[in-house]
Amino acid sequence: MEQNKRTATCGELNIGDVGKTVILNGWIHRNRDHGGVHFLNIRDRYGITQAVIDEEASDALKSAAGELKMEYCVAVTGIVRARPEGMVNPDMSTGAVELSITDLKILNTCPALPFMIEGEDEPNENLRLKYRYLDLRTEGMRKRIELRHKAAWAARSYLTEQGFWEIETPTFIKSTPEGARDWLVPSRINAGKFYALPQSPQLYKQILMAGGTDRYYQIARCYRDEDSRGDRQPEFTQIDLEMSFAGRDDVLKLVEGMMARTFKDVLGIDIPAPFPRLSWRDAMDSYGSDKPDLRYEMKFLDFAPFVPASDFGVFKSVLESGGAVKAMVVKGAGEAYSRKKITELEEEAKKRGAKGLAWMKVTPDGLDGGVSKFYGNQAGSITEGLGAKAGDLILLMGADWKTAVESLGAVRVKLGKDLGLADPNRFEFCWVVDFPLFEKNEETGAWEPAHHMFSMPQDRFIETMEEHPGEVLGDLYDMVLNGNELASGSVRIHDPAIQSRVFDIVGFPKDEAERRFGFLLEAFRYGAPPHAGLAVGFDRMVMVMAKMETIRDVIAFPKNTQGISPMDESPSEVDAAQLADLRLAIVPEEKAE
RNA sequence: GGAGGUGUAGCGAAGCUGGUUAUCGCGCCGGCCUGUCAAGCCGGAGAUCGCGGGUUCGACCCCCGUCACUUCCGCCA
Numbered sequence: 001m002e003q004n005k006r007t008a009t010c011g012e013l014n015i016g017d018v019g020k021t022v023i024l025n026g027w028i029h030r031n032r033d034h035g036g037v038h039f040l041n042i043r044d045r046y047g048i049t050q051a052v053i054d055e056e057a058s059d060a061l062k063s064a065a066g067e068l069k070m071e072y073c074v075a076v077t078g079i080v081r082a083r084p085e086g087m088v089n090p091d092m093s094t095g096a097v098e099l100s101i102t103d104l105k106i107l108n109t110c111p112a113l114p115f116m117i118e119g120e121d122e123p124n125e126n127l128r129l130k131y132r133y134l135d136l137r138t139e140g141m142r143k144r145i146e147l148r149h150k151a152a153w154a155a156r157s158y159l160t161e162q163g164f165w166e167i168e169t170p171t172f173i174k175s176t177p178e179g180a181r182d183w184l185v186p187s188r189i190n191a192g193k194f195y196a197l198p199q200s201p202q203l204y205k206q207i208l209m210a211g212g213t214d215r216y217y218q219i220a221r222c223y224r225d226e227d228s229r230g231d232r233q234p235e236f237t238q239i240d241l242e243m244s245f246a247g248r249d250d251v252l253k254l255v256e257g258m259m260a261r262t263f264k265d266v267l268g269i270d271i272p273a274p275f276p277r278l279s280w281r282d283a284m285d286s287y288g289s290d291k292p293d294l295r296y297e298m299k300f301l302d303f304a305p306f307v308p309a310s311d312f313g314v315f316k317s318v319l320e321s322g323g324a325v326k327a328m329v330v331k332g333a334g335e336a337y338s339r340k341k342i343t344e345l346e347e348e349a350k351k352r353g354a355k356g357l358a359w360m361k362v363t364p365d366g367l368d369g370g371v372s373k374f375y376g377n378q379a380g381s382i383t384e385g386l387g388a389k390a391g392d393l394i395l396l397m398g399a400d401w402k403t404a405v406e407s408l409g410a411v412r413v414k415l416g417k418d419l420g421l422a423d424p425n426r427f428e429f430c431w432v433v434d435f436p437l438f439e440k441n442e443e444t445g446a447w448e449p450a451h452h453m454f455s456m457p458q459d460r461f462i463e464t465m466e467e468h469p470g471e472v473l474g475d476l477y478d479m480v481l482n483g484n485e486l487a488s489g490s491v492r493i494h495d496p497a498i499q500s501r502v503f504d505i506v507g508f509p510k511d512e513a514e515r516r517f518g519f520l521l522e523a524f525r526y527g528a529p530p531h532a533g534l535a536v537g538f539d540r541m542v543m544v545m546a547k548m549e550t551i552r553d554v555i556a557f558p559k560n561t562q563g564i565s566p567m568d569e570s571p572s573e574v575d576a577a578q579l580a581d582l583r584l585a586i587v588p589e590e591k592a593e
Numbered sequence: 594g595g596a597g598g599u600g601u602a603g604c605g606a607a608g609c610u611g612g613u614u615a616u617c618g619c620g621c622c623g624g625c626c627u628g629u630c631a632a633g634c635c636g637g638a639g640a641u642c643g644c645g646g647g648u649u650c651g652a653c654c655c656c657c658g659u660c661a662c663u664u665c666c667g668c669c670a
Contacts, residue, residue, distance in 0.1 A: 036627035112621055121605035226669045452670035
């Protein structure tokens with residue numbers, strides 16, 4: 001008798017199953033009691049199936065069904081039957097059939113819900129996080145978690161086929177000065193000493209290369225004690241990889257293949273490779289960002305040629321002091337952008353240090369509004385030079401080069417959003433390469449590593465890099481997708497002599513280097529191979545694939561922006577005995593600095 | 594560390610320029626209903642308007658402070 005019944009999922013039943021007796025395990029998604037006939041939508045991970053208790057059902061069954069509330073966990077047994085003529089629901093994958101219930105078992109009950117599963121209104125995020133187990137029952141979360149799994153699976157398959165080994169590296173490590181703050185873990189056995197949680201497996205993967213591993217990857221949890229953002233969590237996941245006897249182009253080619261494979265397997269989308277490459281300088285100069293969104297054009301143009309012949313003093317003095325004047329043409333925005341909306345754009349620019357944002361509109365008769373009175377006499381050559389047409393808005397930014405491009409870049413991003421230029425269905429990858437290796441700290445005047453201290457200067461700079469550190473370009477590369485920095489990597493230094501010179505340039509004391517990561521430098525002395533690698537921000541990648549705005553929506557149990565998990569209320573205080581064990585004491589707030 | 598936004602029944606929102614019995618939808622509770630699928634109809638309960646202070650005859654509304662959430666800047670190789 002039992003062999004005639006089988007467990008089915010709520011997503012699989014269709015017209016071919018008519019006549020079968022099946023058991024559905026799931027949750028009461030919707031409950032529609034019509035008095036005579038009673039409909040139940042049973043939901044599980046696979047879908048929703050309508051189950052029916054007919055007028056003719058036994059009183060026992062009817063009264064059991066009367067107990068049901070939303071999200072009760074149930075096992076229903078019944079016979080699959082075709083829905084009556086005209087009752088097929090074309091919006092449901094199982095809409096041609098329904099289950100005529102013969103037996104109903106309540107596996108667990110559920111109180112009134114804090115929010116409805118798949119309700120008309122989305123509850124606020126903190127409530128979703130507090131009841132994440134309910135949120136995970138929604139189709140959206142379920143699909144995103146599935147997508148994440150598939151993306152990890154695709155990456156793993158690809159890298160395995162390419163000869164990579166997945167190797168786990170420690171998550172209790174030595175604190176290293178990498179820029180971001182380390183999370184610290186106190187050691188009980190070695191009281192007074194701390195492990196750090198890794199910001200990335202960087203040092204270990206380089207040591208794996210020294211260990212002859214050749215090709216390593218890891219889907220690695222990383223930890224950074226910095227303020228949260230929509231795309232930043234205190235713990236996050238990277239696809240971390242490293243290759244020996246490889247240079248930049250080997251890594252880029254491999255990762256292009258990995259992206260193509262992942263997008264094909266998960267979304268069925270063909271990603272054309274190779275990806276366009278932009279130098280850091282060109283990316284900044286044309287888009288004002290080292291992670292440009294290439295789904296829309298709006299490249300910056302040089303406005304300097306038009307400055308000398310005008311009386312607009314601001315731009316003149318900018319050029320005299322060695323700055324830049326950049327123009328951006330916003331197609332067809334002349335009408336839509338009132339003074340008020342332009343002020344909003346200006347605010348965006350001011351956040352990045354700009355003093356203002358100049359503008360003018362192109363009309364059939366020339367230039368109008370804003371600074372047009374200074375440039376009207378050059379209207380023809382300006383519109384021609386910038387490729388602007390009647391109806392366009394011209395935005396102008398003058399400042400030192402960095403401030404000019406970065407602030408206009410912020411305006412470009414805001415326009416992209418406001419005007420809906422960023423098509424969510426497009427995926428535009430690019431590489432940004434040739435980053436400067438060193439950056440001057442404006443306050444101290446000291447040279448600092450722009451990325452980290454283990455990245456290789458490009459060959460042509462090595463011999464003389466001490467002379468002009470600011471001009472040295474590194475073998476560094478970022479992968480960018482739709483304005484998101486999705487991956488970052490570099491060719492690493494494997495030569496202790498070069499490493500030592502880099503330490504000198506950034507003023508990193510030898511003895512401290514020895515103390516902090518002497519083990520790595522030591523490893524390099526023992527025939528370490530040249531190597532290069534990269535790490536993909538896995539959460540961000542999945543976020544973009546899922547067309548979400550925040551990585552919290554693609555992480556099963558994220559922290560909120562305050563670093564708190566509303567569900568389990570971590571972080572929490574610990575009791576005195578635990579602290580005593582660790583020989584730690586809490587400094588009262590008023591005494592702390 | 595800084596700037597902006599939000600906070601009104603379990604949930605999502607409305608509440609105008611200071612005077613309302615604080616409104617609506619969903620959910621919840623009770624009743625009716627043989628075909629719904631966001632079921633429908635009738636009835637009901639449920640709100641110290643985030644918290645504290647102030648101005649005022651009178652505050653959801655104005656002011657000050659504070660807390661929470663959130664976006665952005667700083668920060669984040």
